[in-house]
Amino acid sequence: MLPFSRVSIIGLGLIGSSIARAVRQSMPTVRLTGHDASAAVREVARRIDLTDDVADTAGAAVIDADLVILCVPVGAMGDVAAAIAPDLPDDAIVSDVGSCKTSVAQALSAVLPEARVVPAHPVAGTEQSGPEAGFATLFRGRWCIVTPLPGSDAAATARVEEFWRRLGADVERMAPDHHDLVLAVTSHLPHLIAYTIVGTADDLEQVTQSEVIKFSAGGFRDFTRIAASDPTMWRDVFLANKDAVLEMLQRFSEDLSQLQRAIRWGDGDALFDRFARTRMIRRSIVDQGQDDPAADFGRRHD
Ligand SMILES: NC(=O)c1ccc[n+]([C@@H]2O[C@H](COP(=O)([O-])OP(=O)(O)OC[C@H]3O[C@@H](n4cnc5c(N)ncnc54)[C@H](O)[C@@H]3O)[C@@H](O)[C@H]2O)c1
Numbered sequence: 619m620l621p622f623s624r625v626s627i628i629g630l631g632l633i634g635s636s637i638a639r640a641v642r643q644s645m646p647t648v649r650l651t652g653h654d655a656s657a658a659v660r661e662v663a664r665r666i667d668l669t670d671d672v673a674d675t676a677g678a679a680v681i682d683a684d685l686v687i688l689c690v691p692v693g694a695m696g697d698v699a700a701a702i703a704p705d706l707p708d709d710a711i712v713s714d715v716g717s718c719k720t721s722v723a724q725a726l727s728a729v730l731p732e733a734r735v736v737p738a739h740p741v742a743g744t745e746q747s748g749p750e751a752g753f754a755t756l757f758r759g760r761w762c763i764v765t766p767l768p769g770s771d772a773a774a775t776a777r778v779e780e781f782w783r784r785l786g787a788d789v790e791r792m793a794p795d796h797h798d799l800v801l802a803v804t805s806h807l808p809h810l811i812a813y814t815i816v817g818t819a820d821d822l823e824q825v826t827q828s829e830v831i832k833f834s835a836g837g838f839r840d841f842t843r844i845a846a847s848d849p850t851m852w853r854d855v856f857l858a859n860k861d862a863v864l865e866m867l868q869r870f871s872e873d874l875s876q877l878q879r880a881i882r883w884g885d886g887d888a889l890f891d892r893f894a895r896t897r898m899i900r901r902s903i904v905d906q907g908q909d910d911p912a913a914d915f916g917r918r919h920d
Pocket residue numbers: 628629630631632633634653654655656659676689690691692694697698715716717718739740741742743744745746747748749848851855
């Protein structure tokens with residue numbers, strides 16, 4: 619039996635549109651309704667037939683839903699929850715896909731104290747945004763971390779987990795604050811570093827009139843992909859996950875200082891040991907099948 623039969627997606631960007639496409643593929647009988655605050659996005663969604671209906675207001679989108687998934691930037695979650703509150707059916711489950719969980723859980727429970735809220739985070743994405751950037755296989759073989767609240771009912775949590783499994787994800791449960799700490803180092807800090815290094819190279823190019831970016835290849839190109847990620851989404855992530863990001867940034871700065879010292883004093887052993895250790899980490903990630911950009915690209919064209 620399907621976990622849900624009427625799913626509403628609020629926010630039809632990369633993640634919302636990927637969920638819509640994945641639902642169409644894996645649960646074709648589910649009735650899908652979408653809404654986005656942007657009239658231009660709603661128009662695209664209608665043109666590409668992303669969902670069965672596209673509602674002009676968030677309230678109208680949820681009126682007969684049994685699952686509502688909020689796929690907006692984390693700073694907008696509270697406003698969207700307030701907008702759907704008057705029209706939300708009593709038995710509907712509300713979930714979200716936000717990249718940090720503590721702040722979103724607080725915002726949703728403050729605005730929807732009576733609702734059945736089960737936050738989640740699919741750890742899958744790209745640097746692209748918008749309804750045309752999504753693809754049905756985005757979540758296949760990727761983690762979806764479900765972070766139930768202390769009051770979340772077990773049956774609702776199980777249904778949300780089953781929903782994500784049907785979209786192809788592997789599901790894991792975590793406490794929201796633990797999620798935020800783990801993602802601060804695995805996702806948020808890497809984005810901050812990419813935004814920094816690409817900005818630094820660009821500044822240098824302006825100062826020296828050199829061709830720093832033109833001749834950048836390999837590693838730097840990978841940073842430019844990450845640094846092309848959506849500014850609104852990432853502004854909200856860093857504001858919402860401030861404490862965990864600052865903690866990880868502090869540790870990172872200490873480790874960077876150690877490497878700086880090793881370079882200054884010609885301590886090749888320290889450099890070699892660090893690089894050998896991180897090479898092993900990369901190999902174990904690849905062995906677990908959790909990182910393969912080439913496979914990602916292929917999946918988009920399934
Ligand atoms: N991009 C990723 O890699 C990724 C991965 C996992 C989770 N997430 C999370 O998913 C969420 C959406 O990210 P995305 O990448 O799909 O962004 P996106 O920019 O592609 O889409 C977000 C959509 O939300 C709409 N929106 C904004 N405010 C709204 C409001 N108040 N009401 C209705 N619609 C509104 C925007 O118009 C936009 O179409 C974010 O919370 C993000 O943290 C992103």
